[in-house]
Amino acid sequence: MQSTSHNFKDNARRAIADPNIQAAMAKMKVGFTGKRLAAAARLPEFEALRDAARDIKNHSLANLDFYLERYEDKVKETGGHVHWAPTAEDARKAILDICRRVDAKTVTKGKSMISEEIALNDHLEQAGIKVVETDLGEYIIQLRKEPPSHIIAPAVHVSKEQVEADFRAQHQHLPAGRSLSEPTDLVNEARQILRQRYLDADVGITGANFLIAETGTSIIVTNEGNGDLTQSLPRVHIVIASIEKVVPNLEDASTILRVLARSATGQEFSAYTTLSTGPRRPEDPDGPEEYHVILLDNGRSSMLGSEFQDMLRCIRCGACMNHCPVYHAVGGHSYGWVYPGPMGSVLTPNLIGVEEAGHLPNASTFCGRCESVCPVRIPLPKMMRHWREREFERHLTPKSVRGGLGIWAFLARRPALYQRLTGLGIGVLGILGRRRGRFKSLPFAGGWTKYRDLPAPQGKTFQQLWAKQQKTRSTTK
Amino acid sequence: MTSAREQILGAVKQSLKRNGPNATNLETCEQRLSDPEAGLIPERSRLPHPAQIDLMEAMLIELSATVQRVSSDNQVPDAVVDYLKTRNLPQEIRLAPSMDLLDLPWDGHSLLKTSSGPAREPDQVSVTGAFAGVAETGTLMLHSGPEGPTTLNFLPENHIVVLRTSQVVGAYEEGWARLRKVFGNGVMPRTVNMISGPSRTGDIEQKIELGAHGPRRLHVIVIEDGDSAA
Ligand code: SF4
Numbered sequence: 103m104q105s106t107s108h109n110f111k112d113n114a115r116r117a118i119a120d121p122n123i124q125a126a127m128a129k130m131k132v133g134f135t136g137k138r139l140a141a142a143a144r145l146p147e148f149e150a151l152r153d154a155a156r157d158i159k160n161h162s163l164a165n166l167d168f169y170l171e172r173y174e175d176k177v178k179e180t181g182g183h184v185h186w187a188p189t190a191e192d193a194r195k196a197i198l199d200i201c202r203r204v205d206a207k208t209v210t211k212g213k214s215m216i217s218e219e220i221a222l223n224d225h226l227e228q229a230g231i232k233v234v235e236t237d238l239g240e241y242i243i244q245l246r247k248e249p250p251s252h253i254i255a256p257a258v259h260v261s262k263e264q265v266e267a268d269f270r271a272q273h274q275h276l277p278a279g280r281s282l283s284e285p286t287d288l289v290n291e292a293r294q295i296l297r298q299r300y301l302d303a304d305v306g307i308t309g310a311n312f313l314i315a316e317t318g319t320s321i322i323v324t325n326e327g328n329g330d331l332t333q334s335l336p337r338v339h340i341v342i343a344s345i346e347k348v349v350p351n352l353e354d355a356s357t358i359l360r361v362l363a364r365s366a367t368g369q370e371f372s373a374y375t376t377l378s379t380g381p382r383r384p385e386d387p388d389g390p391e392e393y394h395v396i397l398l399d400n401g402r403s404s405m406l407g408s409e410f411q412d413m414l415r416c417i418r419c420g421a422c423m424n425h426c427p428v429y430h431a432v433g434g435h436s437y438g439w440v441y442p443g444p445m446g447s448v449l450t451p452n453l454i455g456v457e458e459a460g461h462l463p464n465a466s467t468f469c470g471r472c473e474s475v476c477p478v479r480i481p482l483p484k485m486m487r488h489w490r491e492r493e494f495e496r497h498l499t500p501k502s503v504r505g506g507l508g509i510w511a512f513l514a515r516r517p518a519l520y521q522r523l524t525g526l527g528i529g530v531l532g533i534l535g536r537r538r539g540r541f542k543s544l545p546f547a548g549g550w551t552k553y554r555d556l557p558a559p560q561g562k563t564f565q566q567l568w569a570k571q572q573k574t575r576s577t578t579k
Numbered sequence: 580m581t582s583a584r585e586q587i588l589g590a591v592k593q594s595l596k597r598n599g600p601n602a603t604n605l606e607t608c609e610q611r612l613s614d615p616e617a618g619l620i621p622e623r624s625r626l627p628h629p630a631q632i633d634l635m636e637a638m639l640i641e642l643s644a645t646v647q648r649v650s651s652d653n654q655v656p657d658a659v660v661d662y663l664k665t666r667n668l669p670q671e672i673r674l675a676p677s678m679d680l681l682d683l684p685w686d687g688h689s690l691l692k693t694s695s696g697p698a699r700e701p702d703q704v705s706v707t708g709a710f711a712g713v714a715e716t717g718t719l720m721l722h723s724g725p726e727g728p729t730t731l732n733f734l735p736e737n738h739i740v741v742l743r744t745s746q747v748v749g750a751y752e753e754g755w756a757r758l759r760k761v762f763g764n765g766v767m768p769r770t771v772n773m774i775s776g777p778s779r780t781g782d783i784e785q786k787i788e789l790g791a792h793g794p795r796r797l798h799v800i801v802i803e804d805g806d807s808a809a
Contacts, residue, residue, distance in 0.1 A: 126784075133785045147621045154619050167591045168602035172612060174584075176765070186583040188590075238791055239782035255782065262784050285783040289791055296792065301700060316612045317767045327733050327778040327793020334729045334770070345587065350608070351615035356751040360621070367781065370638070371716040374793065375773040382769050387676065387728040388697040389769050399587045406594035 103221045103249055105454055107438035110461035114432040123433045126259045130252075134424035137368025138475065148364065155358045156479045159415035162349045163406065169315040169348045170397070176318025180380030182393040190220035193398045197222060197307070197340060198229055200394055204338055206231055206304035212322060212329030213237035214309030215253055215418060216342045216398055218440045219453070222307075234299045236328035238292050245272050251434030251442065254366050254420040259433050262288065296328070306332040306390065310343035311417065312358070313395075316351035318379055320395060323362065325373040333378060339390035341378070344398045346414040358417060361477035366419040401453045409488045413448050415478040422472035422482060428465050437462060444472035444482040451489050460498050463489035524563050532561030613764065617752040624715040624749030631714040632747050636801070638717025642776030643789060644797040651802065655741055656685050658800050659706060663691075666796070668704055668737060675707040677726035680741065697728035698735055705731040706739045711754045712747040712799075716775055719799070720754045723770040732772050738794040740774075743804045 106113060117123050142148045162169055174184045187193035193216075201209060209231055211217065223233045223244070235244040239257035243250055245268045250256030257265075266282045269291055281287055300306075308329050310320040320341045322329045333339045349355055363369040382389030405414055423429040423443025434442035439459065441449050447462040456463075463486035472482045493499050494507075513520040535541055535558020543551045550556055562570075581589065592601065602608040624631060636646045649658050663670055670688070674680050674695040685693050698705060707727065711720040719740055723729045732738060748754055751773075762768065778793030789795050 129785060145621060145623070147619055150619055151621075158618070164595070165602045165608050167588050167595065167597065168605075168608050170588065170591070171601065180767075186587050188583050188586045192583060236792065237782070238780045242782065255785070257782055258785070260783075265783055285786045285788055288783055289780060289788040293790065293792060297700070316615060317765055319767055325778070326780045326782075326791035328791065330729070330733045330772070331792055334733065345591070350611040352755045353615045353617050353752055354611075356755070357618040359751070369775075371718055371773070371775045373642075373774065373776050373779055375718075375775075377767065377771040377773075379767040379769060382723070385725045386723055386769055387725065388730045389723060397587070399590065403587060403590035403594055406591060407596060408594070 103218065103440060105439040105450075105458055107450060107454070107459040107462055110436060110438055110465060113436035113438055114465070117432045117436045120433075122261055122264070123259050123435075126261065127430050127433055130255070130258050130424070131430045134368070134420075138365060138421060138424070139368075141364040141368040141370065144370075145360075145364065148361070151357060151361050152477050152479055155361050155417075155477055156415060158349055158354045158357060159417075159478050162354075163346065163411060163414055166345065166348065166406065169350060170345060173313050173315040173318060173348050174397075176315065177380065177393075177395055178318075180318050180393075182318065182380045182395060185394060185396045187396050187398045188400075190398070190400050193220045193342065193396050193400070194222060194225045196394075196396050197342070198226060198231075200338065200340060200392075201226065201231055201305055202229070204304060204392070206338070208232045208234065208299065208303045209305045209307060210234045210236050210299055210303040210332045210336065211240070212306070212308035212324065212332045213240050213256070214307065214342055215250075215440060216309055216344055217307065218250060219400065220342075220398065222342075234296070234303070236296050236300070236326075236332050237324070238289065238326060238328070241292055241296065242268065245269075249435065249440065252420060252423060253418050253441065253443075253445075259435065300331040300335045303332070303336040305338040305340060306334075306336040307340045307342065308333050310341050310347055310395075311362070312355045313343055313348040314350075314352060314355055314377075315348055319352075319377045320379075321355060321375060321377050323359070323372045323375050325367075325369075327374055330374055330376055333376075334389055337390060338392040338394070339378065339381070341393075341395045342398065343395060344400065344402055346402055358478075362417055362419055365421040365475065365477040405452055410448065410452055410485055412480050413445070413452065413485060415480055416445055416449070417478060418445075419477055421475040421477065422480075425471040425475050427467060427469060427471070432465075437465075444486070445480075448480075448482055448485045448489070456489060456493055456496070457498060460489070460493050463487075463493075521563070521565055525566060528559045528563045529561055532559045535559070536561075615755075617750075620750045620752060621715065624713075626714075626749065628744075628747070631749050632744050632801070635712050635714040635717055635747050638714065639776070639797075639799055640717075642717050642797075643779075644717070644776050644799055646799045646801060648801045648803055651804075652679075653684055655683050655800055655802065656688055656691070659739060660688050660691055662739065662798055662800075663704065666737070672704045672706050672739075673698055673702040673731060673735065675705070675727055675731055677708050679708055680706060698730040698733075700734070702735045704737040704739065705735040706741065707731050709740050709742045709746060710771075711757055712742045713749070713751055713754055713773075714747055715750050718751070719772075719774045720758075721772045721774065722758070722768040724768055729770045729772065732774065733778075733793045736790065736794055737796045737798070738774075738777075739798045739800060741800050741802065743802045745804050
C-alpha cells in the first residue's frame, strides 16, 4: 500500500476533527484496556509468562537461521512447499504464480497483516483474480476500499451506521426493506454472503501467528472461524508469514499463546487456534490438496543484530495501540501505512525507511504505557528514541528542532549561564503574568497557547528554589 | 545467482554475525526440537482429575458453550435428540465417520436422520468426537484424519462434541504429549483445531456477536467414563 506516513501531521489533524473517528476511539480505549486488565488479574502467572514469552522469542531470533532451516525441512517432509521471498515483490509473484498454475478465479483470505504489507489484493486483482476478505472487519474495509486502522480490529474506526450503509450499497440483490440496524443483523448478512464465497474459492490464503520448527506447522488464531473455512474448503492453502514468526516447539507456542489473547482482547484464549501441517493426507476426507508457505523477509533480516532486533519479538497483539494516548487521539489511519500505534512507529521506519516515516517515532509522549503492556516486553519508547537519534544524525530533523536542540545543548554545557538565563526568563514571565496568572498567547510558544493557556511561573526557577531550601535546611540544622 | 533461500539465510547469518554452525548452541537447539520441554504451566489446572473436569465444564460455560454430562456411550443419542428438540433444530445430524459415533444406538430414534462424512453446505448440525479437552481454558482439541473431517467443526451452525472425561487434561502441554504418543515425535496430523467456544466477532463496534462464520452454538456432551486413560 502507498504510504502517507510523511503526512502524519495532516492526517492527524483531520482525524482529530472527524467525529466518527473520535467516537470510535472513545469506545475502543475503554473496551480493550479494561478487558486486558481483568484477564491479566485472573492469571497469577501472567507477568512470569510475559518474561517466558520474551525469552522464547529472544532464543528463536538468536538462532533464526537454524530454526528456519529445520522448519523448512519439516514442511517439505509433510508434503508442503516453502517459498522464500526476500522482498514484497517476490512474495506477490510467488503467490500469483501459484494462483495462475491452478487457474484460480477466486481467492478467499483470512486476516493477514503481511498481506497488507505486500499489498497483495491489488496485485491479484490486477491479474484478474477475485479476492474476498473473510474476516468481518477486513470484509468491511475491503468494501470501503480502506486500509485497516488496527492490527487486530481492522474496522475499529467504522460505526455500525457506516457498515449498514456499505452493506446496503454493496448487497443490492437483498431486499431494500431489511433491518440492518443492529450488529447482529450485520453479522448475519456478512455470514450469509461469505458462505458461498468459501465454497466457490479455488485458493485460500491465511497469515500465521506462529511457525513451529519442531513439526513444520503454521498456526492461526482467530475468533470468527473464517480462517478455518478459508483454509479447509479450497483446493490450495497458501500461508504468508514473515521469517520472525518461527519458534522451536509446541510448548513454546503454548506459552506465548497464553499471553496473546489475554493481551489482545482480554480473552482467556481465542475461539479458534488452528495448527496446520502440510496438505491433506491421502486418507483425510477433506482439506486442501496443496499447502504452500511464503516466507517473507522484507527488511527483517537487517533488523536482526541491530538496535531494533527486539521489535522482531512482536506477536501483533495490538495491546500497545490499545493503550496509546496518541493512537486514541488520532486513530490508526493517521500513521499512514499498514502498522499503526507504537509498534508501527518502530516497525514502519524499518520497513519503508525513516525518510518516509520519520514522523511516526516522534508521535509519542514517551508515557511508556505501550511497553508496560507489551506481552513480550518490547522497549518501544527506547526504540522510538533510537529512530529520533538516527534522524538527527542523518540530518532529517527539521531545522527549527535542530536549532532549538543546538541552543539547548550549548546552554546545558554551561550551567552557570543556563541558570542565569532561565532565572531571568522565569523572573520576567513571573512579573508579566502576575495579574492574570496565565498567558493566552506567547511569542515562540504558539503551538502551546493555541490550544491552552500557559500558567505563569511564580518568579523563581526550580534550581533557585532548591538552592534556597538547601540553605535554610543547613542553617536550621 | 544465489537463490532467494540463500539470500535470506545469508542475510540472517550475517546479521547474527555467524560464521560457524547455524546456532549459538547447537545442542540446546537440537534438544528443543527432539525433546521439547514444557515451560511455565499455570497452577489453575493442577487439580485432581474430577476437579479438572469441573473446571473444563465451568470454562466451557463461560465461553457460551453448553454442557451435558451422561454416564455411558449409549445415552449420547438421547442427549443429542433432546438438544435438537429444545433448540427447535431439525432432527438431522451429520456424524463424523468414527466407529465410536457410528456404533451408537441411533436407531432408537426413528425420526432422527443421520449421515456421515465431511460437512456439506446445508448441514445444520454436526456431531464429532474430540481428541482432548483442556481444562485450563475449556479448550477442545480435535484433529483431522479419516475419522475427523475438519469441515464438520466449522461449516454447520451447530457443533455437538462428544468428549470423554478420560480425555480431559489440565494444560495444553498435556494435550501435545498425548498427541505425540499417537502420532510420534515431531509428527502432526494435517489439522489440529483448538476450539474455545462458538464462533464470535467483535468487529462491529466491539459488540461480541456469536456465530460470525463458524458455529453459532457449541454443545459438549461429556461421557463420564472414569479417570485419565493416558
Ligand atoms: S509491540 Fe508488543 S504490544 Fe505491540 S503489538 Fe507487538 S507484541 Fe503487542
